[in-house]
Amino acid sequence: MKISRTRTERAVVLRSIEYGDKDLIVTFLMADEGKRTAIAKGGKVSKKRFAGSLELFRVCDVTYSEGSRKDTMAILKESTVVEDFRHIEASFDKIAIGSYGTELTRELLRDGEGQGEILDALVGFYRRLHHQEEHAARLEADLHTFILHLLGLSGYAPQLTHCVHCGLAVDQGQRLLFSRRGDGALCQPCRDSGQSTLDTTAPVLLTLAELSTGYADIEREPVPVALLRQGRQLVFTLVRAILSRDLRSYSTLKMVMP
Numbered sequence: 001m002k003i004s005r006t007r008t009e010r011a012v013v014l015r016s017i018e019y020g021d022k023d024l025i026v027t028f029l030m031a032d033e034g035k036r037t038a039i040a041k042g043g044k045v046s047k048k049r050f051a052g053s054l055e056l057f058r059v060c061d062v063t064y065s066e067g068s069r070k071d072t073m074a075i076l077k078e079s080t081v082v083e084d085f086r087h088i089e090a091s092f093d094k095i096a097i098g099s100y101g102t103e104l105t106r107e108l109l110r111d112g113e114g115q116g117e118i119l120d121a122l123v124g125f126y127r128r129l130h131h132q133e134e135h136a137a138r139l140e141a142d143l144h145t146f147i148l149h150l151l152g153l154s155g156y157a158p159q160l161t162h163c164v165h166c167g168l169a170v171d172q173g174q175r176l177l178f179s180r181r182g183d184g185a186l187c188q189p190c191r192d193s194g195q196s197t198l199d200t201t202a203p204v205l206l207t208l209a210e211l212s213t214g215y216a217d218i219e220r221e222p223v224p225v226a227l228l229r230q231g232r233q234l235v236f237t238l239v240r241a242i243l244s245r246d247l248r249s250y251s252t253l254k255m256v257m258p
Protein backbone atom coordinates (compact mmCIF):
# COMPACT_ATOMS: atom_id res chain seq x y z
CA MET A 1 0.00 0.00 0.00
CA LYS A 2 1.27 3.42 -0.86
CA ILE A 3 1.38 5.75 2.11
CA SER A 4 1.76 9.44 1.52
CA ARG A 5 2.59 11.92 4.22
CA THR A 6 2.63 15.69 4.31
CA ARG A 7 5.33 17.64 6.01
CA THR A 8 6.54 21.22 6.33
CA GLU A 9 10.12 22.31 6.64
CA ARG A 10 12.52 25.17 6.07
CA ALA A 11 14.23 25.09 2.65
CA VAL A 12 16.38 27.06 0.22
CA VAL A 13 15.66 26.98 -3.52
CA LEU A 14 18.61 25.49 -5.43
CA ARG A 15 16.98 25.47 -8.85
CA SER A 16 13.60 26.04 -10.42
CA ILE A 17 12.89 24.84 -13.94
CA GLU A 18 9.77 25.11 -16.05
CA TYR A 19 7.88 21.93 -16.76
CA GLY A 20 5.14 22.24 -19.33
CA ASP A 21 3.01 25.37 -19.41
CA LYS A 22 2.16 25.67 -15.75
CA ASP A 23 4.39 23.54 -13.57
CA LEU A 24 7.80 23.98 -12.03
CA ILE A 25 10.29 21.38 -10.92
CA VAL A 26 12.10 22.80 -7.93
CA THR A 27 15.21 21.47 -6.25
CA PHE A 28 15.44 22.49 -2.61
CA LEU A 29 17.99 22.18 0.11
CA MET A 30 15.75 21.23 3.02
CA ALA A 31 16.52 21.52 6.71
CA ASP A 32 15.63 17.89 7.49
CA GLU A 33 15.64 16.08 4.17
CA GLY A 34 18.67 17.70 2.51
CA LYS A 35 18.64 18.08 -1.26
CA ARG A 36 15.21 17.16 -2.52
CA THR A 37 13.30 17.80 -5.74
CA ALA A 38 9.58 18.53 -5.85
CA ILE A 39 7.05 19.30 -8.53
CA ALA A 40 4.98 22.44 -8.04
CA LYS A 41 1.81 21.87 -10.03
CA GLY A 42 0.65 25.24 -11.27
CA GLY A 43 3.87 26.70 -9.87
CA LYS A 44 4.25 29.09 -12.79
CA VAL A 45 0.78 30.52 -12.35
CA SER A 46 -0.38 30.06 -8.76
CA LYS A 47 0.38 33.23 -6.83
CA LYS A 48 -1.68 32.09 -3.88
CA ARG A 49 0.03 28.82 -3.00
CA PHE A 50 3.58 29.74 -3.92
CA ALA A 51 3.67 33.55 -3.81
CA GLY A 52 6.99 34.24 -5.53
CA SER A 53 8.81 31.71 -3.38
CA LEU A 54 10.06 29.33 -6.08
CA GLU A 55 13.00 31.40 -7.28
CA LEU A 56 16.67 31.55 -6.42
CA PHE A 57 17.71 33.42 -3.28
CA ARG A 58 14.68 32.42 -1.23
CA VAL A 59 14.46 30.78 2.15
CA CYS A 60 10.99 29.27 2.39
CA ASP A 61 8.74 27.14 4.50
CA VAL A 62 7.61 24.40 2.13
CA THR A 63 4.75 21.96 2.60
CA TYR A 64 4.90 18.86 0.46
CA SER A 65 3.66 15.33 0.29
CA GLU A 66 5.64 12.32 -0.69
CA GLY A 67 5.06 8.68 -1.40
CA SER A 68 6.46 5.88 0.70
CA ARG A 69 9.54 5.69 -1.48
CA LYS A 70 12.31 8.22 -0.93
CA ASP A 71 13.33 8.33 -4.56
CA THR A 72 10.02 9.60 -5.93
CA MET A 73 9.53 13.29 -6.53
CA ALA A 74 7.74 15.12 -3.75
CA ILE A 75 4.61 17.12 -4.56
CA LEU A 76 4.77 20.68 -3.38
CA LYS A 77 1.54 21.87 -1.80
CA GLU A 78 2.45 25.31 -0.58
CA SER A 79 5.45 27.52 -0.06
CA THR A 80 5.95 30.84 1.68
CA VAL A 81 8.99 33.11 1.72
CA VAL A 82 10.69 33.41 5.10
CA GLU A 83 13.71 35.42 3.99
CA ASP A 84 14.71 37.00 0.69
CA PHE A 85 17.75 38.95 -0.41
CA ARG A 86 16.67 41.98 -2.39
CA HIS A 87 20.14 43.49 -2.60
CA ILE A 88 21.33 40.36 -4.39
CA GLU A 89 18.47 40.50 -6.85
CA ALA A 90 19.12 44.19 -7.56
CA SER A 91 22.73 43.60 -8.63
CA PHE A 92 23.91 41.77 -11.73
CA ASP A 93 27.27 41.02 -10.09
CA LYS A 94 25.69 39.64 -6.93
CA ILE A 95 23.25 37.52 -8.93
CA ALA A 96 26.13 36.04 -10.96
CA ILE A 97 28.18 35.30 -7.84
CA GLY A 98 25.21 34.01 -5.84
CA SER A 99 24.06 31.81 -8.72
CA TYR A 100 27.49 30.25 -9.00
CA GLY A 101 27.57 29.46 -5.28
CA THR A 102 24.07 28.01 -5.47
CA GLU A 103 24.84 25.82 -8.48
CA LEU A 104 28.05 24.57 -6.87
CA THR A 105 26.11 23.61 -3.75
CA ARG A 106 23.53 21.77 -5.83
CA GLU A 107 26.11 19.91 -7.90
CA LEU A 108 28.23 18.86 -4.94
CA LEU A 109 25.30 17.31 -3.11
CA ARG A 110 23.53 14.06 -3.75
CA ASP A 111 19.85 13.72 -2.96
CA GLY A 112 19.32 13.58 0.78
CA GLU A 113 22.56 15.43 1.59
CA GLY A 114 23.31 18.97 2.73
CA GLN A 115 21.28 19.54 5.90
CA GLY A 116 22.86 21.40 8.77
CA GLU A 117 26.17 23.12 8.14
CA ILE A 118 25.89 23.25 4.35
CA LEU A 119 22.42 24.80 4.50
CA ASP A 120 23.69 27.29 7.09
CA ALA A 121 26.71 28.09 4.91
CA LEU A 122 24.53 28.81 1.88
CA VAL A 123 22.13 31.06 3.79
CA GLY A 124 25.14 32.77 5.40
CA PHE A 125 26.59 33.38 1.93
CA TYR A 126 23.34 35.00 0.74
CA ARG A 127 23.22 37.22 3.82
CA ARG A 128 26.82 38.25 3.25
CA LEU A 129 26.19 39.11 -0.42
CA HIS A 130 23.01 40.95 0.50
CA HIS A 131 24.86 43.21 2.97
CA GLN A 132 28.15 43.50 1.10
CA GLU A 133 28.88 46.75 -0.71
CA GLU A 134 28.93 46.75 -4.50
CA HIS A 135 32.69 46.29 -4.70
CA ALA A 136 34.20 43.77 -7.12
CA ALA A 137 37.16 42.67 -5.00
CA ARG A 138 35.11 42.32 -1.81
CA LEU A 139 32.44 40.32 -3.61
CA GLU A 140 35.03 38.06 -5.21
CA ALA A 141 36.73 37.47 -1.85
CA ASP A 142 33.33 36.50 -0.41
CA LEU A 143 32.80 34.01 -3.23
CA HIS A 144 36.18 32.38 -2.60
CA THR A 145 35.42 32.18 1.11
CA PHE A 146 32.12 30.48 0.44
CA ILE A 147 33.56 28.03 -2.13
CA LEU A 148 36.46 27.02 0.11
CA HIS A 149 34.16 26.67 3.12
CA LEU A 150 31.69 24.56 1.14
CA LEU A 151 34.45 22.35 -0.28
CA GLY A 152 35.79 21.88 3.24
CA LEU A 153 32.35 20.84 4.52
CA SER A 154 32.06 18.42 1.58
CA GLY A 155 35.43 16.78 2.23
CA TYR A 156 37.33 18.53 -0.58
CA ALA A 157 39.41 21.05 1.35
CA PRO A 158 42.65 21.67 -0.56
CA GLN A 159 45.99 21.87 1.24
CA LEU A 160 46.95 25.55 0.89
CA THR A 161 49.60 26.14 3.53
CA HIS A 162 51.92 23.16 2.98
CA CYS A 163 53.09 20.96 0.13
CA VAL A 164 50.62 18.04 -0.09
CA HIS A 165 53.48 15.63 -0.63
CA CYS A 166 56.34 16.56 1.72
CA GLY A 167 54.61 18.97 4.09
CA LEU A 168 56.99 21.87 3.44
CA ALA A 169 55.39 25.18 4.47
CA VAL A 170 54.58 27.15 1.32
CA ASP A 171 56.38 30.24 2.59
CA GLN A 172 59.58 28.12 2.63
CA GLY A 173 59.19 26.89 -0.94
CA GLN A 174 61.29 28.22 -3.80
CA ARG A 175 58.93 27.50 -6.63
CA LEU A 176 55.34 26.55 -5.92
CA LEU A 177 52.74 24.74 -7.93
CA PHE A 178 49.12 23.82 -7.54
CA SER A 179 47.99 20.38 -8.56
CA ARG A 180 45.26 20.28 -11.19
CA ARG A 181 43.94 17.21 -9.39
CA GLY A 182 42.71 19.72 -6.82
CA ASP A 183 44.43 18.38 -3.72
CA GLY A 184 46.53 21.49 -3.15
CA ALA A 185 49.99 23.04 -3.14
CA LEU A 186 53.12 21.26 -4.30
CA CYS A 187 56.75 22.27 -4.11
CA GLN A 188 58.76 21.87 -7.30
CA PRO A 189 60.83 18.83 -6.15
CA CYS A 190 57.61 16.93 -5.30
CA ARG A 191 56.04 17.32 -8.71
CA ASP A 192 55.81 13.98 -10.54
CA SER A 193 56.89 14.09 -14.13
CA GLY A 194 53.81 14.49 -16.27
CA GLN A 195 51.69 15.79 -13.40
CA SER A 196 49.52 18.68 -14.52
CA THR A 197 50.04 21.77 -12.37
CA LEU A 198 49.59 25.53 -12.28
CA ASP A 199 52.36 27.86 -11.20
CA THR A 200 51.52 29.82 -8.10
CA THR A 201 53.12 31.71 -5.23
CA ALA A 202 53.06 31.62 -1.45
CA PRO A 203 51.14 34.94 -1.16
CA VAL A 204 48.36 33.58 -3.41
CA LEU A 205 48.10 30.30 -1.49
CA LEU A 206 48.18 32.05 1.87
CA THR A 207 45.54 34.56 0.75
CA LEU A 208 43.21 31.67 -0.11
CA ALA A 209 44.08 29.94 3.16
CA GLU A 210 43.11 33.12 5.00
CA LEU A 211 39.86 33.50 3.03
CA SER A 212 38.98 29.86 3.73
CA THR A 213 38.80 30.62 7.46
CA GLY A 214 35.87 33.05 7.13
CA TYR A 215 34.58 36.19 5.47
CA ALA A 216 37.08 39.04 5.33
CA ASP A 217 36.64 41.80 7.88
CA ILE A 218 34.60 44.52 6.20
CA GLU A 219 36.55 47.21 8.06
CA ARG A 220 39.82 46.10 6.50
CA GLU A 221 41.27 46.93 3.10
CA PRO A 222 40.06 44.46 0.48
CA VAL A 223 42.39 41.73 -0.75
CA PRO A 224 44.49 43.11 -3.65
CA VAL A 225 42.94 42.38 -7.04
CA ALA A 226 46.15 40.81 -8.41
CA LEU A 227 46.13 38.19 -5.64
CA LEU A 228 42.43 37.50 -6.14
CA ARG A 229 42.91 37.01 -9.87
CA GLN A 230 45.68 34.48 -9.35
CA GLY A 231 43.76 32.83 -6.53
CA ARG A 232 40.69 32.59 -8.73
CA GLN A 233 42.56 30.33 -11.16
CA LEU A 234 43.29 27.90 -8.33
CA VAL A 235 39.73 27.98 -6.98
CA PHE A 236 38.16 27.27 -10.37
CA THR A 237 40.77 24.59 -11.10
CA LEU A 238 39.70 22.98 -7.85
CA VAL A 239 36.00 23.05 -8.76
CA ARG A 240 36.80 21.66 -12.22
CA ALA A 241 38.86 18.85 -10.69
CA ILE A 242 36.04 17.87 -8.32
CA LEU A 243 33.14 18.08 -10.79
CA SER A 244 35.14 17.19 -13.95
CA ARG A 245 33.61 20.21 -15.71
CA ASP A 246 32.73 23.87 -15.30
CA LEU A 247 29.39 24.93 -13.90
CA ARG A 248 26.83 26.46 -16.26
CA SER A 249 26.85 29.69 -14.30
CA TYR A 250 30.62 30.00 -14.82
CA SER A 251 30.13 31.76 -18.16
CA THR A 252 28.10 34.54 -16.49
CA LEU A 253 30.51 34.69 -13.58
CA LYS A 254 33.39 35.36 -15.98
CA MET A 255 31.54 38.47 -17.18
CA VAL A 256 31.59 39.98 -13.69
CA MET A 257 35.08 38.71 -12.82
CA PRO A 258 36.98 39.58 -16.02
Ligand SMILES: [Zn+2]
Pocket (backbone or CB within 6 Å): 163, 164, 165, 166, 167, 168, 186, 187, 188, 189, 190
Ligand atom coordinates in the same frame (compact mmCIF):
# COMPACT_ATOMS: atom_id res chain seq x y z
ZN1 LIG B 1 56.99 19.02 -1.42
